[in-house]
Amino acid sequence: METKQIDLCPVDKAEVLILSDNHSDVLLPSGDSVQRPSLAKEGVIPTDTLLAEHGLSLLITVETGGDSRSVLLDSGYTDIAVPHNLDYLGIGLENIEAVVLSHGHMDHFGALEQVIKRGPAGIELVLHPDVFNPRALDIPTGDTLFFPPFPSKETLSEWGARVVENQGPLLLADEQILVTGEVDRSTPFEKGFPGAKAREGKEFVLDNFRDDQSLVIHVKDKGLAVISGCAHSGIINSIHQARRLTGVEDVFAVIGGFHLSGPAMAPAVAPTIEALEQMSMSLVCPMHCSGFTAVSALSQALPDSFVLSSVGSKIIL
Numbered sequence: 001m002e003t004k005q006i007d008l009c010p011v012d013k014a015e016v017l018i019l020s021d022n023h024s025d026v027l028l029p030s031g032d033s034v035q036r037p038s039l040a041k042e043g044v045i046p047t048d049t050l051l052a053e054h055g056l057s058l059l060i061t062v063e064t065g066g067d068s069r070s071v072l073l074d075s076g077y078t079d080i081a082v083p084h085n086l087d088y089l090g091i092g093l094e095n096i097e098a099v100v101l102s103h104g105h106m107d108h109f110g111a112l113e114q115v116i117k118r119g120p121a122g123i124e125l126v127l128h129p130d131v132f133n134p135r136a137l138d139i140p141t142g143d144t145l146f147f148p149p150f151p152s153k154e155t156l157s158e159w160g161a162r163v164v165e166n167q168g169p170l171l172l173a174d175e176q177i178l179v180t181g182e183v184d185r186s187t188p189f190e191k192g193f194p195g196a197k198a199r200e201g202k203e204f205v206l207d208n209f210r211d212d213q214s215l216v217i218h219v220k221d222k223g224l225a226v227i228s229g230c231a232h233s234g235i236i237n238s239i240h241q242a243r244r245l246t247g248v249e250d251v252f253a254v255i256g257g258f259h260l261s262g263p264a265m266a267p268a269v270a271p272t273i274e275a276l277e278q279m280s281m282s283l284v285c286p287m288h289c290s291g292f293t294a295v296s297a298l299s300q301a302l303p304d305s306f307v308l309s310s311v312g313s314k315i316i317l
Contacts (some may be wrong), residue, residue, distance in 0.1 A: 011062040011221040014317040020057035020076030024311040037312035050312045051081040054106040056288040067172035074108040082111040098124040102229020104131030106148040125161040128211035138195040178216040183233035189271040190234025194264040214241040223250030230257040253283040261291025
């Protein structure tokens with residue numbers, strides 16, 4: 001597929017605040033590239049804490065010349081964790097410019113109503129039109145599981161969102177954050193999500209995840225940072241797409257879900273790690289659906305660039 005190059009404006013700095021993920025550890029130390037939440041407030045350890053769940057939500061902020069802009073990627077699994085963690089951290093969403101949906105699975109839109117209502121009036125909700133398609137999953141027992149439906153356009157409008165449908169790339173935050181749109185598939189080992197189906201017409205067919213999309217930031221003097229939701233199209237394919245769209249070859253950070261969890265995805269773990277090793281990245285932070293096996297292997301293969309994800313952590317780019 002021919003790709004038109006996008007002029008993505010470089011930024012001085014970027015931060016990724018983890019509002020929802022599968023893991024929480026209040027004892028992790030901060031480092032040069034990650035700031036961990038404080039264990040205590042005003043010298044007292046609280047009885048409350050940050051909540052983890054099988055979901056993903058990331059608050060991304062870019063800064064150039066002292067001016068900062070923010071967007072939210074996804075909103076977690078439930079309507080509990082993200083609002084709770086926002087309140088716990090004292091973070092407001094009234095100044096975010098958009099909410100971006102990485103794809104239409106329930107563990108990425110659970111608190112969508114709450115974050116829309118916390119955002120500014122008429123907040124842009126950027127999504128691929130396929131998020132509205134009913135979805136299902138065939139499991140090894142022979143049973144079929146049906147995913148919770150994505151809210152209708154009418155419901156989203158009632159919540160206060162202005163729906164922006166994108167299939168191709170889209171620039172946000174004064175052209176400093178790029179939404180990839182549909183991702184080309186070129187790697188031989190990234191084969192999607194086995195058993196996943198989506199309804200087209202009256203039938204459920206193989207889900208090719210056209211709606212899977214990531215965010216891309218170009219940090220001055222460093223290169224690209226690719227931020228994925230689940231990377232159902234493949235995290236390496238997503239990185240290649242970021243390079244094609246921007247014309248920037250250097251990728252120094254990859255963050256988000258790599259979707260390498262479980263036996264069905266096991267064959268893709270080793271070639272994914274090999275591909276990441278060849279890119280010589282400065283920061284690799286697998287989250288959410290990456291899976292214990294892949295996360296453990298990445299921590300050993302890339303010890304100098306690996307960052308362990310934990311709710312409330314802020315990754316500094």
